[in-house]
Amino acid sequence: MCPLSTNDLHRIFRELDKNGDGLLSTVELNWLLESIGVHFSPEELESSVGKPCLNFDEFLLFYDSITRQSDDHASNEAALADDHRESCSREDCDLVKAFKVFDSNGDGFISCEELQSMLSKLGLWDERTGKDCRSMICRYDTNSDGAVDFEEFKKMMLHTSL
Template sequence: MCPLKTNDLHRIFHELDKNGDGLLSTVELNWLLESIGVHFSLEELESSVGKSCLSFDEFSLFYDSITKQSDDPSNKAVLADDEEGRNKEECDLFEAFKVFDSNGDGFISCEELQSLLSKLGLWDEKTGKDCRSMLCRYDTNLDGVVDFEEFKKMMLRTSL
């Protein structure tokens, strides 16, 4: 598993905290777990977490415990080959994302995209498209930048 930076965890925490109370309820946390294919009843989740809501620090500890479990050699032996392939693919995508995210803030801005395209010789100001329109196509939450999940969807998009 690719470890996330603290600013990434903060962003995820705030996205999950739908009611904005600064706490992640088991309902909000369960939504995340179900979206990645982990299914618990709310009672099971609350029992395993030990409380009904998590502060950011508690969420960070929860994330660390999951990361450490996946780094444990005895757990790695249980992983299927296709899951390991997906993890490597995600790590590779994250490395590519960091190339675009030149300031390391966890987002690809219009300016960062234009700068990289210029360095690669793929940007001509006279004939080039506006980077905003390029990013807009994949900016699903409409915040004006592309985050890692949006980047991943863009890179893994297949033509039908």
């Protein structure tokens, strides 16, 4: 998973905390997940999180646990996902679904514009972030074609070396 700074996570937390109570409810967290195509029932999400609301420190721990899980899966999974396979690991299938959410035009690449569009839908885009979209694409665009393909996306999300 692409590492985020504490400042980025704090900004995300504030954006998700729609009622401004300093707590992130599972309803507010579920809004984010659903907007990127990940669907949980409120009960499933609360069971996964372990409580109905998270303060910022608990949100950081939740993020860290997700990052650790991703790193553990990356080191344990050897299968590659591509659209031509009949079966794939759960992690790879989830990555394919996430990639398709960002690849809104279905061309097999995530452009800067598509990344900006998704960040806008999540309420995480502003002028500064727009400039970061290009640098993020460039950072993971190993073949320098100006977009992120699935393998580059997978490396970014699994936080493996390029």
